[in-house]
Amino acid sequence: MITKDMTLADVVKAHPNTIGFLNGLHLDYCCGGHEAISIAIREKGMDVEKFLAELNEVAARPTAAKDVHADIESFKDLKVTEMLDxxxxxxxxxxxRLMAETEDLLNKILIVHYPHHGEMLTRLHHLYAGLKAELEEHFAKEEQLVFPLMRQHPHPDKETLDLVQQLEDEHTGAGDVIKEIQQLTNNFTPPEDACPTFRHTYATMEALFDDIFIHIFKENSIAFPEYAEQQ
Ligand SMILES: [Fe+2]
Ligand SMILES: [Fe+2]
Structure with missing residues (x-):
């Protein structure tokens, strides 16, 4: 039973099949604050009781998101070093791969649709370029610096834990840019005159962000806390 005192991260950890429902409402279960549902939902201007009733119904239902469910369940069973691998x-x-595809597509639609959507697409192109740079640097830092240190120090020391905290802060920063992009694109709703490439760009970008949310959730809510507990 999901209660209003749980956070959305707690909910996804216990019921990974709720991810699709939360994504549909653009609720952050991975990168943002870890506030109780009662606070997070009220801040969104939504009815907490109604939300909880729907969420419990979704959690109890076997859904098409079974793959994500099985994926997160098996991830939870790994050792920390296996999680990092x-x-x-x-x-x-x-x-x-999805970042590179999105970058190419965005550049294409920026050129073709500049006459009618130049202002919005310039802003989107710019926000995305910044996000992509940040994520590439973040992935490199994980792969080359922080994950190797976590493997070397199975019982965490202060230096490694501080670096893990930096990674979490970077996740929050990426989540903020993604939220800005969601607003700018009206949650990836293409304009009426959009061509198939425009639609494909939004769909690819949305698939990228959905994967990033699961990625960050696994790090912030499963792998990193599990590591911190090994002290
Ligand atoms: Fe990562
Ligand atoms: Fe990360």
């Missing part, structure tokens, strides 16, 4: 082999690879 898994993150590098899955989300880091997928997100780099």
């Amino acid at each position: 898994d993150l590098e082999a899955t989300h880091h690879v997928t997100d780099r």
